[in-house]
Amino acid sequence: MQPIPLRTTVIGSYPFPGWLELAATQLDRLGVDDLAELQRDAVISAVHDQCAAGLDVITDGEQTRLDFNLSFYGYLDGIELESASPRKWGPPAHDQRGRHQITAPLQASGGLGAVEEFNRLKEVAPEGPTLKASVPGPYTLSGRLEPSEIYRDRFEVAEALVPIVQAELTRLVDAGCVELTVDEPSMSCYAHKLDPDQLVDLFNRTVAPVVGRCRLSTHLCFGNYKGRAVGPRQYAPMFPAFQQMQVDELHLEMASREFSELELISEIGKSKDVAIGVVDVKSYFIEPPELIAERIRQCLKYIAPERLALAPDCGLSQTARWAARQKLENMVVGTQKVREELS
Numbered sequence: 174m175q176p177i178p179l180r181t182t183v184i185g186s187y188p189f190p191g192w193l194e195l196a197a198t199q200l201d202r203l204g205v206d207d208l209a210e211l212q213r214d215a216v217i218s219a220v221h222d223q224c225a226a227g228l229d230v231i232t233d234g235e236q237t238r239l240d241f242n243l244s245f246y247g248y249l250d251g252i253e254l255e256s257a258s259p260r261k262w263g264p265p266a267h268d269q270r271g272r273h274q275i276t277a278p279l280q281a282s283g284g285l286g287a288v289e290e291f292n293r294l295k296e297v298a299p300e301g302p303t304l305k306a307s308v309p310g311p312y313t314l315s316g317r318l319e320p321s322e323i324y325r326d327r328f329e330v331a332e333a334l335v336p337i338v339q340a341e342l343t344r345l346v347d348a349g350c351v352e353l354t355v356d357e358p359s360m361s362c363y364a365h366k367l368d369p370d371q372l373v374d375l376f377n378r379t380v381a382p383v384v385g386r387c388r389l390s391t392h393l394c395f396g397n398y399k400g401r402a403v404g405p406r407q408y409a410p411m412f413p414a415f416q417q418m419q420v421d422e423l424h425l426e427m428a429s430r431e432f433s434e435l436e437l438i439s440e441i442g443k444s445k446d447v448a449i450g451v452v453d454v455k456s457y458f459i460e461p462p463e464l465i466a467e468r469i470r471q472c473l474k475y476i477a478p479e480r481l482a483l484a485p486d487c488g489l490s491q492t493a494r495w496a497a498r499q500k501l502e503n504m505v506v507g508t509q510k511v512r513e514e515l516s
């Protein structure tokens with residue numbers, strides 16, 4: 174069970190400051206030390222905003238995953254930089270991202286970079302909040318890798334990534350990480366047309382080496398690329414299979430779905446903590462604290478406060494920073510109201 178009732182937390186990502194986005198277009202003009210300073214300053218900004226809001230759990234905001242070379246794919250051996258995206262214009266969608274070709278068996282001799290991210294976060298974060306690291310799971314990571322004669326389909330690519338992700342999770346725990354999210358948004362987006370038991374089996378084998386060694390969570394997401402969903406926004410196709418995921422906490426997107434299927438949490442809460450999205454990262458309506466408190470009271474009809482955590486619906490990377498900041502602040506104030514009522 175979580176360390177405190179009604180814990181406030183986040184899903185990994187946070188918006189890049191404008192200056193960071195600008196700098197990311199000119200990374201080739203920076204020396205190694207300039208880049209290290211840039212990355213550290215960016216994490217300081219994200220940590221500052223989360224701490225100012227008063228969150229119980231914070232992340233590095235994924236501020237250093239700036240481009241191909243600094244993202245997980247840049248750490249993989251055996252792939253070639255993405256092919257040109259098939260569609261360049263028009264409203265944003267996934268088909269505007271290219272896919273990477275697999276040219277040799279997949280390896281990551283230097284790890285996936287998440288340990289370096291976690292160590293940087295440890296250096297800049299103040300005492301107090303719990304530090305959370307997040308790593309995408311193998312099924313999600315396989316989504317932008319093109320199957321070939323080496324791995325014939327997406328599941329074979331994902332299987333090849335299992336030991337790579339396992340090694341990264343183990344290194345994170347060895348580095349002192351006590352709170353770890355393994356993100357598999359692709360699993361929740363495509364569970365409706367795949368075998369959910371097969372997905373859960375893949376997930377559980379991936380996290381097996383660290384089960385019991387840290388607090389594990391996952392975020393069941395319907396997609397947020399450029400603020401758009403890609404999956405049918407229903408949890409029904411995932412359950413009861415996803416109940417078997419080997420995690421301490423399951424995070425559900427609720428605010429953008431008007432709390433549909435909320436009753437599910439009473440069943441999930443029998444064996445896990447549940448983090449509920451109480452602010453909508455896709456809307457610029459800033460939920461006032463009283464509305465957030467009301468949403469929490471709604472959740473408490475189905476689950477005990479010891480089992481309930483509060484979060485935004487998804488990572489905040491696609492939400493303007495001014496709005497992200499206000500939403501987090503209000504979330505903490507709204508949670509505090511309910512804590513006072515309960516005490």
Ligand SMILES: [Zn+2]
Nearest residue numbers: 394397487488
């Ligand atoms: Zn998400």
